[in-house]
Amino acid sequence: MKKTLTGLVLLAIALSMPLRASADGDGFNDAVKLIEQFYHVKHQSIPLLARAGMKAATTAAKIRGGEYKKLAEAGSVRVVAFEDQTFDSHGQITKFRSELQQALSGNWSAFVQNLYPRTEEQDYIYVRDAGKNFHVLIIVIEKHDATVMQATVAPQTLAQLMKDPENTGKALMDEATISDP
Amino acid sequence: MQFVINTRLGELIMRILFRHLLTFAPVLLFVVTAHVVTTAQTAKLQLDQLDVLAGRASETVDVKLDEHLMQTTAKFFSGKDTDDAEIRDLLKNLKGIYVKSFEFEKENEYTPADLDSVVSQLRGGGWNKIVGITSKKDGENVDVYLLTLAGEIAGLAVVSTEPKELTVINIVGPVDLQKLSQLEGSFGVPVLNLPPPKKSDK
Numbered sequence: 127m128k129k130t131l132t133g134l135v136l137l138a139i140a141l142s143m144p145l146r147a148s149a150d151g152d153g154f155n156d157a158v159k160l161i162e163q164f165y166h167v168k169h170q171s172i173p174l175l176a177r178a179g180m181k182a183a184t185t186a187a188k189i190r191g192g193e194y195k196k197l198a199e200a201g202s203v204r205v206v207a208f209e210d211q212t213f214d215s216h217g218q219i220t221k222f223r224s225e226l227q228q229a230l231s232g233n234w235s236a237f238v239q240n241l242y243p244r245t246e247e248q249d250y251i252y253v254r255d256a257g258k259n260f261h262v263l264i265i266v267i268e269k270h271d272a273t274v275m276q277a278t279v280a281p282q283t284l285a286q287l288m289k290d291p292e293n294t295g296k297a298l299m300d301e302a303t304i305s306d307p
Numbered sequence: 308m309q310f311v312i313n314t315r316l317g318e319l320i321m322r323i324l325f326r327h328l329l330t331f332a333p334v335l336l337f338v339v340t341a342h343v344v345t346t347a348q349t350a351k352l353q354l355d356q357l358d359v360l361a362g363r364a365s366e367t368v369d370v371k372l373d374e375h376l377m378q379t380t381a382k383f384f385s386g387k388d389t390d391d392a393e394i395r396d397l398l399k400n401l402k403g404i405y406v407k408s409f410e411f412e413k414e415n416e417y418t419p420a421d422l423d424s425v426v427s428q429l430r431g432g433g434w435n436k437i438v439g440i441t442s443k444k445d446g447e448n449v450d451v452y453l454l455t456l457a458g459e460i461a462g463l464a465v466v467s468t469e470p471k472e473l474t475v476i477n478i479v480g481p482v483d484l485q486k487l488s489q490l491e492g493s494f495g496v497p498v499l500n501l502p503p504p505k506k507s508d509k
Contacts, residue, residue, distance in 0.1 A: 220361045235376065238495060241367040244412070253376060260379075285380035288372060289394070289493045 153252065153263050154276040156229040158206050161265075161272060164222050167211040169274075196301065197286075197294070199259060202278035203302045213267050219243045226250065226265070234263065238291045245269060251295050253284065260284045264299055275302045349432055350402070350454050350462025350479040356424035357407050357475065360417055366410035370495030374402040374479075397489055401480035406495045414470040422466065425475055429464055438484070438501065446470045449499065451484065463487060465499060 158169055215222055219241055227236060234252040241248050245268075252263040256278055264275045277298060279287070287294040361367040381398035384391040411417060428434070429452045438451035447469045454462040460483060465476040476496060478487065490496045 220358070223361070235373060236369070236371055237376070239367070239369040241361055242365065243362075244365045281379055282383045284376075285383040288376065288380050289384075291370075291495060 153230055153232075153234050153254070153261070154204050154206075154274065157226065157263065157265055157274050160222075160225055160229050161208065161267070161274065164225065165211070165213050165215070165272075167208050167213065167272070169206045169208050171206060197283050197298050198277035198279055198301060202276075204276045205302045206274045207303070208272040210270055211272075213246055213269055213272060215243075215246060217243070219246065219248060223248070230263070237288075238295070249295075251287070251291055253287075262287065262298065264295055266299065273299065273303060275299055277302060349456070350477075351405070352425060352428050352464060352475075352477045354405060354407050354425065354475060354477065357409070357421070357473075360409045360421060360473070363411065363416050364409040365412045366408075368406065368408040368495070370404065370406040372404040372494060377401050377403065393489060394493070397482070397486050401478065401482065403477075403479040404490070404494050404496065405477040405479075406474070406497070408474040408497060409472065411471045411473075416471070417473055422468070422473070422475075425464075425466065429466075433461070434464070440502075449501065451487075451501065453483070467499065 162168060220243075223239065223241060230236070230252055234254045236250065237253050238249070238251040240250075247269070248265070248267045250263075250265040252265075254261045254263075259278050259280055262277055262279050262284070264273075266273045275298070279298070283294070283298075287298070358369075361369075377398050381395050384395035384398070409417065429436075433454050433456055434452045435455065436450055437453050438449070440447075440449040442448070447467070449465065449467045452464040452466075453460055454464075460481045462480065463476075463478045463482045463484075465474070465487075467474040467476075474497060476499075478490070478496075482490075484501065487496075487499075488501065491498045
């Protein structure tokens with residue numbers, strides 16, 4: 127009986143291995159890996175100085191007496207950039223879209239997907255539950271640059287994103303990447 | 308004696324019936340559940356067949372807002388702002404907003420056959436065309452369909468075709484033309500410039 131049980135447990139572990147190897151379910155890393163594999167490019171992490179710039183923007187706004195309304199929850203932003211590289215799908219932009227959908231099919235919901243095959247531009251907004259908050263994954267691919275950003279947002283921010291995906295998505299992306307010395 | 312035989316026969320019949328009922332219970336349950344699910348899902352159109360057009364289009368927009376996301380966010384539209392209060396009231400009963408839009412470089416890059424999968428779902432099954440606009444000059448057509456189930460509006464669909472553009476909007480839940488106009492320009496719903504609704508369209 128013990129042998130049978132041990133065998134069953136080992137079989138279950140063995141069966142679950144290939145699934146784990148194909149996608150770690152993280153979403154952010156899956157998207158970055160897929161971009162690298164599909165477009166044969168390498169990512170760069172956003173420099174620390176640029177991230178420090180975000181702090182500067184907050185402080186500057188506070189000094190001016192203004193209100194700096196942060197969209198992402200503190201410390202939740204993950205950003206990866208691809209700069210000065212070539213993103214040419216060779217007419218297979220919809221294949222990339224399908225592969226991305228497959229890679230994120232676990233618990234992410236595709237909210238917005240925009241494709242412009244002529245200019246090789248694409249942008250995606252994916253959303254998933256994160257307890258009382260939400261994770262938002264934004265992927266922007268252009269001809270020579272790409273950015274992948276994940277952040278945790280409060281439901282109020284998600285509501286704003288639902289209502290105006292274009293502008294709120296851009297604001298989230300700017301908040302995560304643009305430095306303001 | 309007769310009574311005993313009848314009782315035994317009755318028991319036998321009951322036992323057989325019970326055994327068969329137990330055997331077929333999961334099947335019966337599946338059939339009933341499938342019917343309920345199908346009825347609930349008729350307002351949600353299958354739009355995935357349109358995805359093939361993305362390969363030919365110069366611009367593709369695909370928006371999916373499911374019930375979970377809508378219900379979670381609806382309560383965060385504050386009642387202070389009139390617009391937000393209206394949106395909150397509108398969203399709280401909706402079960403989904405789905406938009407697929409394709410823009411093409413040249414005319415005739417899509418054919419009416421590409422839309423067959425969508426139009427066939429809108430023929431019958433409770434769907435009724437309530438608005439049909441045809442512009443011969445621009446070649447623009449806009450058809451608005453409403454799904455009514457048990458006397459209640461259960462969904463809305465808009466099929467807009469232009470020589471170089473195709474848009475399908477599917478809103479699941481109690482929504483009419485007036486409410487649709489409130490959603491235009493937000494939640495991924497494009498501005499349609501539909502004529503103001505008549506009383507019978509509501």
